[in-house]
Amino acid sequence: MFSSSRPITGDEPGVVFGVDKYELLTRSQILVNLHRSDDDHGYFEWARMVEAMANGCVVVSEPSVGYEPLVPGVHFVETDDVAGSVAELLDDHDRLDTVARAAARSVLDEHPLAASLGPILDRLAASPAAPAPTRQQRRLAKRPIVRGHAAPLMPPFTPDRDLRLRTYRALMAETRLQRDIDALRCRLRHGDADHVERTVTPAYPDAGPEVSVVVTLFDYAHLVTETLDSLVASRDVDMEIVVVDDHSRDDGRHVVRAFMDAHPDVAMLLLGRNANRGLPAARNLGFEHARADRVMVMDADNLVYPTCLRRLSDALDDDAGAALAYATLEAFGERAGLASAMGWHVPWLCERNYIDAQAMLRRSTWERHGGYRDGDELVFGWEDWEFWLRLAEAGEYGVHVPEMLGRYRTQVASMISVTNLAAPAMLDHLRELHPSLPWP
Numbered sequence: 001m002f003s004s005s006r007p008i009t010g011d012e013p014g015v016v017f018g019v020d021k022y023e024l025l026t027r028s029q030i031l032v033n034l035h036r037s038d039d040d041h042g043y044f045e046w047a048r049m050v051e052a053m054a055n056g057c058v059v060v061s062e063p064s065v066g067y068e069p070l071v072p073g074v075h076f077v078e079t080d081d082v083a084g085s086v087a088e089l090l091d092d093h094d095r096l097d098t099v100a101r102a103a104a105r106s107v108l109d110e111h112p113l114a115a116s117l118g119p120i121l122d123r124l125a126a127s128p129a130a131p132a133p134t135r136q137q138r139r140l141a142k143r144p145i146v147r148g149h150a151a152p153l154m155p156p157f158t159p160d161r162d163l164r165l166r167t168y169r170a171l172m173a174e175t176r177l178q179r180d181i182d183a184l185r186c187r188l189r190h191g192d193a194d195h196v197e198r199t200v201t202p203a204y205p206d207a208g209p210e211v212s213v214v215v216t217l218f219d220y221a222h223l224v225t226e227t228l229d230s231l232v233a234s235r236d237v238d239m240e241i242v243v244v245d246d247h248s249r250d251d252g253r254h255v256v257r258a259f260m261d262a263h264p265d266v267a268m269l270l271l272g273r274n275a276n277r278g279l280p281a282a283r284n285l286g287f288e289h290a291r292a293d294r295v296m297v298m299d300a301d302n303l304v305y306p307t308c309l310r311r312l313s314d315a316l317d318d319d320a321g322a323a324l325a326y327a328t329l330e331a332f333g334e335r336a337g338l339a340s341a342m343g344w345h346v347p348w349l350c351e352r353n354y355i356d357a358q359a360m361l362r363r364s365t366w367e368r369h370g371g372y373r374d375g376d377e378l379v380f381g382w383e384d385w386e387f388w389l390r391l392a393e394a395g396e397y398g399v400h401v402p403e404m405l406g407r408y409r410t411q412v413a414s415m416i417s418v419t420n421l422a423a424p425a426m427l428d429h430l431r432e433l434h435p436s437l438p439w440p
Contacts, residue, residue: 001341001402003348006440013343013400025055029096030086033061041065049076050113053103058096060085069111075103161424168422172377179276182247186275196285197272201260207267209240211309211360213296214286216279217245220300221252223409228259230303232266237309240267243300244286247276252300280372280383287366296360297384301409302329304358308405312360315399323396326359327405339408343400346392350439353385355398358406369394378429381419386430393434 002014010017016024025031031052035042044067052059059076072078077099079085089096107113183193213231217224224243231241245253253272260268271285287295294313298304308327315325329339340356342348349355369390372383379386391397419426431439 001338003342003345003351003354005351006347012345012348014402022051022055025052025057028057030089031057031059032082032086033059033064034082035062035064044070050107053100053107056100056104058089058099058103060089070103070106075099075106164421165425168418168425169377171418171421172380175278179278182275190274193275194277195274197270197274199257199260199270199272201266201268202264204240204267204269207238207240207291209238209267209292211237211239211294211296211313212286212290212292212363213239213241213298213309214283214290215241215243215298215300216282216286217243217248217252217256217300218276218279218282219248219250219252221248221250221255224252224255224300225259227298227300227303228256230305231298231309232263233306234304234309235306237313239296239309240269240291242269242271242286242289244282245270245272246278246282247273278374280374283383284371284374287363287371290363293363294360295363295366297357299357301411302358303407303409305405305407309360311401311403311405315401316360316362319399321397322399323365323391324359324361324398325401326355326398327401327403329356329358329406329408330404331408331410333410335410338404340400341402343402344398347438347440349388349392350437353382353388355384355388356408357384358408359398365391365396376429378422378426380426382426382430386433389430389434389437393437 002008002012008015031048033045033049041063042065044061044064046066049059049061049067049070053075060082061076061078062082063078063080067076067078070076077085077089089099186195187193189195215224215227215231220227228241228243231239243256245256253270256270260266260270269289271289273282273285277285283297294316296304296309296312312325312327316322319325326340328341331337331339340354340358342354344355369387373379373386373390374383376386388398
């Protein structure tokens with residue numbers, strides 16, 4: 001997967017050209033073709049289908065139109081149950097080989113493109129050459145095409161920018177006041193404006209984790225158990241879980257303690273902050289207490305699959321220069337889709353943050369760059385993006401594992417809805433913080 005917002009040069013991750021593409025097809029057994037919409041049958045992707053078939057790869061496609069003279073079931077597999085059909089083919093090597101051979105024979109011998117395109121190319125080659133353009137034609141060709149009285153492309157439409165920014169600043173002032181009140185109450189009750197309660201499981205003191213998982217918690221009592229369950233189900237990895245409760249207003253801290261009581265054999269540390277400090281401060285606190293060299297960042301409403309931690313740790317083993325590793329996430333909840341689905345590419349990263357915070361960092365990376373930016377209201381909700389940009393400006397990079405290894409929960413209301421009020425000013429601020437990056 002890749003961004004199509006600018007010309008593709010071939011250096012981008014997730015893009016395969018030329019010989020590399022054909023070698024990939026020849027060592028692949030199946031090409032899966034999915035349409036963009038479920039409304040009706042999509043058109044037959046002739047270019048990619050012919051390339052796949054000619055290189056011995058069996059095409060499994062959702063129902064299509066315009067595939068004649070190819071025959072479904074003979075030259076390719078057409079199905080509404082793509083997953084089931086792929087599983088059946090992988091278990092039936094004879095059928096896989098039969099379809100592959102029939103498809104290759106059809107596109108290479110029975111219906112070669114040379115038979116249909118050859119005469120057309122011959123006619124084009126035999127046609128008289130066009131006269132050289134005149135001086136006036138060359139001058140007109142250099143002009144931009146403007147039909148009628150259409151104006152040039154306009155900048156992004158941001159109505160009431162000043163009002164939105166004032167509203168954002170008012171909300172930030174309210175947040176600051178609430179945190180000041182929190183800190184004062186904390187000082188009165190505990191003698192410290194940033195008092196942190198510490199709870200551990202019996203397995204925690206003697207654990208030697210390969211991976212520390214930092215889970216930040218704020219008002220997710222109804223979801224955090226599901227997140228912790230997904231982590232405990234992780235396979236083939238020694239881990240510890242560090243939960244940072246940022247003074248939740250619900251009973252999230254009690255829920256985590258109950259989970260710890262039920263899982264005494266899991267190395268867990270609960271850091272209960274008695275004054276709210278915000279997400280970047282909570283993550284930084286978790287990193288400060290992480291004992292492993294690799295730290296997985298998790299929000300308390302997201303999930304991982306059992307192989308996630310192992311796969312990401314292996315990716316860091318395989319690429320000693322990578323500062324972090326991240327995998328594709330399944331977005332679920334209010335909106336379905338994918339997150340973190342593209343490889344690390346700085347020009348794309350300057351356009352938008354397509355890499356979720358759910359990633360595994362080397363602890364040394366966090367230490368080297370001073371952690372997540374805290375106390376800067378113009379990166380509120382964009383702290384992970386700013387951190388990625390900081391790494392990119394320093395010449396560091398992340399490695400993408402192109403497998404769906406976690407789940408990202410989308411919700412109606414979140415910090416992002418607040419940041420949208422000041423997005424233009426925040427983007428200007430990011431440019432000022434990291435001026436050497438290739439901003440669009």
